[in-house]
Amino acid sequence: MIYVIFCFHVHQPFRLKHYKLFEIGKNLNYFDDELNERIFKRASEKCYLPMNELLLNHIRKFEGAFKISFSITGTFVEQAYLYRPEVMDSFKTIAREGGAEFIGETYYHSLSCLFDEEEFLQQVRLHSEMIEREFGVRPRTFRNTELVYSNRVSDLIAEIPDFRIILLEGTEKILKENSPLYARRSHNYEHILLFRHYRLSDDIAFRFSDRSWAEYPLTAEKFAKWVADLSLSEREGRNLYLLLYMDYETFGEHQWKETGIFEFMKKLPELLLNYKHISFSWPSEVLETLNYEPEILSVPFPVSWADTERDLSAWLSNPLQWNAMKTYFEILKKVKEKRKMGLMETARRLSSSDLYYYMCIKYFADGDVHKYFSPYDRPEDAYIYFMHVLTDLEKRIEEG
Amino acid sequence: MKVLMLTWEFPPRITGGLSLACYGIVKALLKKGVEIDLILPVKEEVYFPLRKEEDADKLPVASPGGEVVHEEFKRKVFKWLEELPSAYKNRRLELREWIFKKKISIDKMLNDLLQILHDGMLFDDVREWTISAIEIARHLEFDIIHAHDWLAYPAGMIIKKFSEKPLVAHVHATEFDRAGGPGERRIHDIEYMGLQLADRIVCVSNHTAREIEKTYLVDPSKIRVVHNAFVIEKIKKKRRLFKEPTVVFVGRITLQKGPDYFIEIARKVLDKTKNVRFIMAGRGDMERLVMERVASWGLGTKFLFSGFLSREEVAKLFSSADIFVMPSVSEPFGIAALEAMSMGAIAIVAKNSGVAEITKYTYKVDFWDIDKMAEIILDLINHPEKMEELSRKSMEEASSLRWENQVEKLLSVYYELIPR
Numbered sequence: 001m002i003y004v005i006f007c008f009h010v011h012q013p014f015r016l017k018h019y020k021l022f023e024i025g026k027n028l029n030y031f032d033d034e035l036n037e038r039i040f041k042r043a044s045e046k047c048y049l050p051m052n053e054l055l056l057n058h059i060r061k062f063e064g065a066f067k068i069s070f071s072i073t074g075t076f077v078e079q080a081y082l083y084r085p086e087v088m089d090s091f092k093t094i095a096r097e098g099g100a101e102f103i104g105e106t107y108y109h110s111l112s113c114l115f116d117e118e119e120f121l122q123q124v125r126l127h128s129e130m131i132e133r134e135f136g137v138r139p140r141t142f143r144n145t146e147l148v149y150s151n152r153v154s155d156l157i158a159e160i161p162d163f164r165i166i167l168l169e170g171t172e173k174i175l176k177e178n179s180p181l182y183a184r185r186s187h188n189y190e191h192i193l194l195f196r197h198y199r200l201s202d203d204i205a206f207r208f209s210d211r212s213w214a215e216y217p218l219t220a221e222k223f224a225k226w227v228a229d230l231s232l233s234e235r236e237g238r239n240l241y242l243l244l245y246m247d248y249e250t251f252g253e254h255q256w257k258e259t260g261i262f263e264f265m266k267k268l269p270e271l272l273l274n275y276k277h278i279s280f281s282w283p284s285e286v287l288e289t290l291n292y293e294p295e296i297l298s299v300p301f302p303v304s305w306a307d308t309e310r311d312l313s314a315w316l317s318n319p320l321q322w323n324a325m326k327t328y329f330e331i332l333k334k335v336k337e338k339r340k341m342g343l344m345e346t347a348r349r350l351s352s353s354d355l356y357y358y359m360c361i362k363y364f365a366d367g368d369v370h371k372y373f374s375p376y377d378r379p380e381d382a383y384i385y386f387m388h389v390l391t392d393l394e395k396r397i398e399e400g
Numbered sequence: 401m402k403v404l405m406l407t408w409e410f411p412p413r414i415t416g417g418l419s420l421a422c423y424g425i426v427k428a429l430l431k432k433g434v435e436i437d438l439i440l441p442v443k444e445e446v447y448f449p450l451r452k453e454e455d456a457d458k459l460p461v462a463s464p465g466g467e468v469v470h471e472e473f474k475r476k477v478f479k480w481l482e483e484l485p486s487a488y489k490n491r492r493l494e495l496r497e498w499i500f501k502k503k504i505s506i507d508k509m510l511n512d513l514l515q516i517l518h519d520g521m522l523f524d525d526v527r528e529w530t531i532s533a534i535e536i537a538r539h540l541e542f543d544i545i546h547a548h549d550w551l552a553y554p555a556g557m558i559i560k561k562f563s564e565k566p567l568v569a570h571v572h573a574t575e576f577d578r579a580g581g582p583g584e585r586r587i588h589d590i591e592y593m594g595l596q597l598a599d600r601i602v603c604v605s606n607h608t609a610r611e612i613e614k615t616y617l618v619d620p621s622k623i624r625v626v627h628n629a630f631v632i633e634k635i636k637k638k639r640r641l642f643k644e645p646t647v648v649f650v651g652r653i654t655l656q657k658g659p660d661y662f663i664e665i666a667r668k669v670l671d672k673t674k675n676v677r678f679i680m681a682g683r684g685d686m687e688r689l690v691m692e693r694v695a696s697w698g699l700g701t702k703f704l705f706s707g708f709l710s711r712e713e714v715a716k717l718f719s720s721a722d723i724f725v726m727p728s729v730s731e732p733f734g735i736a737a738l739e740a741m742s743m744g745a746i747a748i749v750a751k752n753s754g755v756a757e758i759t760k761y762t763y764k765v766d767f768w769d770i771d772k773m774a775e776i777i778l779d780l781i782n783h784p785e786k787m788e789e790l791s792r793k794s795m796e797e798a799s800s801l802r803w804e805n806q807v808e809k810l811l812s813v814y815y816e817l818i819p820r
Contacts, residue, residue: 021679021706022716024641319696327700361688380691384707391701399643 002181002231002240003281003289004272005194007143007167008248010048011073011109012040013354015375019385024392030346035375037083044084047252052090054251054262058269059099066269067280068100070248071143074107074130075352088134095135101282102131104139104163110351111145111315113153114302115329121159123348128162141283143167145353147196147245147305148312151298154186163191165283167243169305170195174297181230181240183286184297192286193297196245196305200226205246209259217260220267228275238292241281245305315356320383325356327390334397347393350386358382401814402435404542404559406533406552408526410440411457414711416652417628417735418572421604422548424631425810427456428803432811437540439555441529447536464539506561510534513554513593516586523586530554537563543818548572550587553594560597566817569598571608576615577730578656592616600813602626604733605754624813627758629803630738638744638791641720642677645781648721648745650714650736651728653684658727658750658767660686663694665725666703668774669781674702676781681706681717718743722787723777727767728753737762741798744791746780748773758801761793 017032058066072091080087094100106112106123107130113120124142132138142163144153149168157163170180180195203223207213215222227242234240247254255261272278281289306314316322328350335347358374359382376382405426409419426436430453438448438459448455449462517527533555545563547556548570560567574591575583595601595616601623603609609623640646647666651657659680666678680690680703687705694703709717718724724740726749733754737747741762749756750767765772780787 018707020713021704021709022641022713319692319694323695323698323700326698330700380688380705381707383691383695384705387701387704391704394701395642 001289002227002242002275002278003285004227004278005241005243005281005283006068007071007103007196007243007245007283008068009071009246010076010248011071012036012043012076012079013109013352014075014079014349015039016350016355016385016389018381019388019392021388024388025395027392028346028396030389030392031349032375036079040079040083043249043253044087046257047249048084048087049090050257050262051248051251051265052087052094054265055099056090056094056097059094059097062269062273064098065273065280066099067282069103069141069282070100071103071105072131073105073109074127075109075349077130077134092135095137101141101284102135102137102139103167103283104128104131104142106145106351108348108351109145109353110348111148111312111325111353111356112329112351113144113148113156114312114316115325116332117156119329119332119351120156123351124157124160128160138162141165141167142191146314148302149299149304150302151187151300153302154188154191158188158190164287165194166191167194167196167245167283168299169303169310170197170243171303171305171310173303173310174299179233179240181234181242182238183241183290183294185294187296187298189296192290192294194241194243194283194286196243198305200242201244201246204244204261204264205250205254208250208255208261208264218264220264220271223264223268224271224275227272228278231277236292239289241286243283314360315353318359318361318379320359320361320379321356324359324383324386324390327387331390331394331397334394338397340397343393343396350389350393355382355386359386401544401818402437402542403429403544403546403814404537404540404565405436405438405546405548406555406559407438407548408441408529408551410438411711413440417733418549420630420735420739421572421628421733423456424629424803425807426450427453427631428807429810430456431804432807434811437542439533439536441525441551445532445536447540464536506558509561510558513557513590516589517554526551526554530558534558534562544568544814546570547594547598550575550590550594553590557594557597560599566599567597568600568602568813568817569594570602570604571595571612571732572604573730573732574608574612574615576611577608577732598622599817600624602810602813604628605757607752607754607757608732624809626806626809626813627754627801628733628735628738629801629806630735630742630798631803632742632799637719639716639719641717644675644677645722645787646677646679646720647723647725647777648679648681648717648740649725650681650709650717650740651726653680653682653687653690655686656728656730657682657684658729659684659690660693661727661767661770661773662725663690663703664770665727665773665777666694666699667697668770669777670699670702672774672778673781676702676777678703679706679717679721680704681709681714683708715739715743718745721745722791723748723780725773725777726750726753726755727765727770727773729767731755738798738801741794744795746787746790746794748776759797761790761797 014031015036016030105127107127128139142157147169180197184193208218251261302312303310332347335343358376359379361379407422411423436450438450446461446463448459517523537559544566545556545559546568547553549572556567575587595618603625606625609625612618613620649662653659718740724745724747726734726737728750731750731753737749737755741747748763751764756764763776
């Protein structure tokens with residue numbers, strides 16, 4: 001059996017405004033509300049609302065056979081309530097219909113696991129509480145920000161017993177020549193690990209509308225065939241788990257409506273379900289469907305799903321990012337020590353990994369991706385304004 | 401007396417000290433009753449007939465041969481030609497023959513100059529401006545030509561040739577200063593020609609005067625030194641941004657200005673005390689390098705970059721600063737130091753800068769001596785009374801260095817060329 005696990009990453013950060021040196025000590029409003037609202041509303045029209053509707057129709061039509069999962073961040077939910085509450089309604093409808101699993105992660109989409117483990121667990125708990133409050137269930141599957149994973153992440157997450165499964169990137173860096181389609185067990189036996197199939201995921205997320213790609217145009221029939229053919233290599237009857245994990249904005253934002261991405265997704269489920277050996281699954285169902293004892297996988301160094309390196313370099317490859325993140329977590333500690341609870345929420349929004357991603361200087365193809373997502377012309381500007389904001393926050397803690 | 405003045409920079413177009421210096425000179429000359437026709441690198445074929453002191457700010461506009469249009473000059477009205485690039489290529493050339501061929505025709509001269517001015521955005525812009533400036537000047541009457549830096553020399557030389565009026569070449573900086581090395585050969589050519597052909601050369605410091613004697617073999621008897629001053633409208637009260645002592649760098653972040661020395665100084669000081677804040681303002685080709693280096697030292701929020709600052713914001717930054725450091729490898733004058741002092745910041749300047757020659761209350765240090773500069777900063781931080789006293793003296797000193805006095809020297813240069 002091949003279990004197709006669709007997982008959509010649903011996130012919006014609170015982007016900072018161009019916070020000038022002379023605003024330090026005078027302005028507590030760090031965020032570019034106007035920009036954040038504009039981006040959220042645009043994504044709502046182009047992606048969240050139409051895609052939710054499309055998925056909801058599938059869920060109703062296939063009566064339980066079509067399944068998806070969402071990893072929705074806390075900052076996304078806050079912005080949905082602020083800027084477009086209908087988006088929350090539509091996610092809740094999907095939840096009520098029983099069509100989706102909601103995945104756990106850090107509330108702020110942060111890389112706190114690398115700098116402040118206590119904060120990391122607090123943010124994960126905060127997120128689980130939010131998911132339960134909004135959608136009525138506690139998450140059982142965990143995925144770290146940008147699929148950052150190492151043994152340490154599993155050790156930490158083991159402190160929250162709800163979590164039994166962790167999603168990570170199916171990179172050769174950790175799997176070598178082995179298939180990403182088999183589940184593994186974490187080094188400490190605490191979690192089942194499922195792997196993002198980056199080739200098939202990116203065929204949809206990145207290459208779908210790429211005219212220079214040999215497989216262009218990608219039809220639903222072709223894709224379904226590729227999925228069906230995955231089982232050819234399996235001879236021992238072990239179930240395969242195909243994790244198709246991508247930004248939700250793939251649908252309508254990164255791939256415009258005109259590319260035919262919605263038509264593709266309209267047709268795909270039925271075509272997949274036509275194969276007798278394919279069905280859809282939620283990540284947590286692996287606990288029931290697993291028909292073999294998974295191998296142990298140890299990941300001593302962190303991997304992620306980002307860029308070609310699949311490591312932390314998108315957020316921590318240059319000194320600007322390092323100084324910004326290091327300084328940020330030092331200041332966050334001070335907020336806690338001095339019990340400045342009024343500043344906590346603002347401070348935590350600054351942990352969103354996106355803000356450090358904008359400071360990335362790497363060039364070549366990945367640089368283009370970074371630029372596409374950044375509200376700044378230059379990584380230096382992202383750093384300059386972020387550091388001004390941190391300075392203001394620090395001043396408020398020490399002087400206020 | 402009427403002066404035809406050519407400069408690439410003038411407020412509101414500001415990229416560096418040249419603009420501020422020209423503004424100060426023009427304003428003070430107008431006050432002395434000198435009339436000025438100012439030619440700036442705007443795309444429109446116009447010039448600025450300045451007759452009264454306030455014209456330096458208003459910039460009345462006229463088209464050559466046509467009526468005088470007294471319309472308020474606004475940034476939006478004119479399209480400026482491109483700005484100076486930050487680095488030049490590395491070449492050199494000899495041109496003595498050209499200069500000393502007395503009978504060279506205007507046609508040949510113009511042709512040769514325009515040959516040099518090609519390829520590259522800035523050269524093309526200077527070429528365009530040179531042609532338009534010559535065209536405008538043809539319609540004007542004046543007693544003397546005053547050209548600021550190499551960008552204005554080509555036009556200055558041709559105008560001198562056809563009008564037979566004396567040319568004053570004003571050296572604010574040479575290509576050797578800007579490039580921090582040999583620099584661009586074509587600019588050397590123009591500087592060499594311009595300085596050789598000029599009747600008088602005004603240098604902003606003794607140091608620069610000695611440099612051009614050496615590098616461009618200029619006859620020392622033609623050289624006069626007129627140091628810059630600073631235009632202060634009114635002394636403002638200090639407005640702090642941080643309660644701890646604040647140390648600033650303001651300037652292009654490029655080799656010439658020594659930004660790499662500044663960050664090393666900051667690191668040394670921060671090693672000893674955390675009661676200090678460093679701010680680096682400006683942009684330039686070394687910005688990323690410098691920023692990455694500082695960040696790699698993990699200095700947190702103790703070392704900030706300001707990003708781009710407007711004129712008003714620069715003044716605001718000086719007003720919030722206690723110490724201004726100018727560790728320039730090469731600094732013919734360094735007008736920013738006077739501006740900083742006028743806002744009550746204590747200036748630590750490179751020994752070889754022009755401003756070091758005329759100020760008493762600045763610390764003068766070799767640009768490479770980071771230990772010494774760190775020591776001075778620590779000493780000031782540890783002695784707030786001393787800092788306060790020096791701040792007051794700096795302010796007084798800056799306001800005593802007035803363009804009114806400096807422009808007297810300039811006038812006497814003019815009168816050497818056109819006897820009263």
